[in-house]
Structure formats: structure tokens, C-alpha cells
Amino acid sequence: MSSYHAQVQNLHYNAANGAFEAIVVLHEGADTRKFPCSLKAPIDTSFERVSGALVTQAKAARKRGTQHLVARARVAARRRATTHVKTLARSFLDSMNSPGPAKAA
16 A cells, blocks of 8 residues: 655635635655545534545545546656756757858958
8 A cells, every 4th residue: 555645735614615625735755646625514623634534535536546636746847857958958969060150261
């Protein structure tokens, strides 16, 4: 079984829906995934009970593979860095292969 480090972010109570809503961030190794979660409960429910239920909900979504609105921040950052390095390398090679300025006679 995988071990997770979980964070509950932006927890608020939506009075119109009668539910707590939050973003649950699951950290697993180098992978970070964010899940929007909600829990219908009275406003006086303890934070421990609400956060525990939201984390359980996010873990279940992770296990099912339902990753709607999931952010993979570290993977995206690595892709951007790789693309950036490729772009720099291409620019460098292009500058080495292009003819230099014409010399005055």
C-alpha cells in the first residue's frame, strides 16, 4: 500500500450546499496531486472529522483513478524545465551553425 502525506487546503463551508469544501493535496514520493472534495455536514462539525473525511475521499478518488481537476505540479515543472533546456540547446546550436557577420574589406 502506498503511503501518502496529505494536506487540506482552502477549507471553507458552503452554506448554500450545506457542505465543507476543500482542495486535498496528496504527496506520494515526487508526485503531487490535488483533488477538489466536499463533505455534506453541519457547520459545527469538528475540523478533525471534516479533514479526515476529505482526505479519505481524495485517497478513494486516487485509488479509483478518477483524477478530474488533478494538478501534477512537479511533473509539469519537470516538463517545462526539459522543454526549456531543449530550447536553449537548439538556440545554441543554431547560433554555432549560422554564418557570422560579414567582415569589412
